[in-house]
Amino acid sequence: MDSTEKKLIQRFKNGDAGAYEHIFKKYYASLCLFAMKHLKTKDLAEEVVQELFCKLWEKRDTLEPRESLKSYLYGAVRLNCLRLIRSETLHAKHHELIKKEMSDEVWPEEEKSNDIQARILEAVSELPEQRRRIFEMSRFDQLRQKEIAEKMNLAPKTVENQMGRALKFLRDRLKDCLPVLLLWLWYFLEK
Known part of the structure; x- marks a missing residue:
């Protein structure tokens, strides 16, 4: 040099x-x-x-x-x-x-798949409005916490806390189908 x-x-x-x-x-x-x-x-x-x-x-x-x-x-x-x-x-x-896990081995019947998805969406709808919007923006719209905070005029830490509470609620509410819930949420993150 x-x-x-x-x-x-x-x-x-x-x-x-x-x-x-x-x-x-x-x-x-x-x-x-x-x-x-x-x-x-x-x-x-x-x-x-x-x-x-x-x-x-x-x-x-x-x-x-x-x-x-x-x-x-x-x-x-x-x-x-x-x-x-x-x-x-x-x-x-x-x-x-x-993709493999979400095949017929996990959901052998379409009806079962629809039932589980309906339960998940029902549980999401039970979240308080702000928490539900944050969860949906994160998981369905694939926005980052910073983007959600900007759109909702919230502190990033608030978004982080609300997401944590939403996930805890869903885990508790849907504990009998937790493996499928995790795959379903992951699937939406991958799309």
Whole structure:
């Protein structure tokens, strides 16, 4: 690592936004292309690189590249791509397992399936209005707690607490069909 790069890294570690911008402009495009080779999609590649630059800024005071900044950044992108690929692979395996579990082995008759779904929806409808809306936005609309908090003008902690209470109520209310309830909720999360 040459002295110019050492100075740039030191400025960056000290919180110099100009140094950060210089690093970003110098490496962003090439890191995205590198990530695309692993991930095969531009959007995922950009997401991985953007996340790296965010974390890099957040933890700038701990940055200690052993060789060069370039090799450090490329190594970090490669590692994050591999983690994402592993995560996507596990997600796909879980999705297939859920599909299998929700087959005839779990619900051998359509009537039984409809009965259980009706019981779950009935239990959801028994939740207090705000808690029910939070639960539905989370599980059916697939919104994150932060998004729900913004839409409902609530504190994120309130949304988190209400979700916890909703799930506890449903577990208690539907304990005789808890395994099916868990699969049903997971199924809606996967859609």
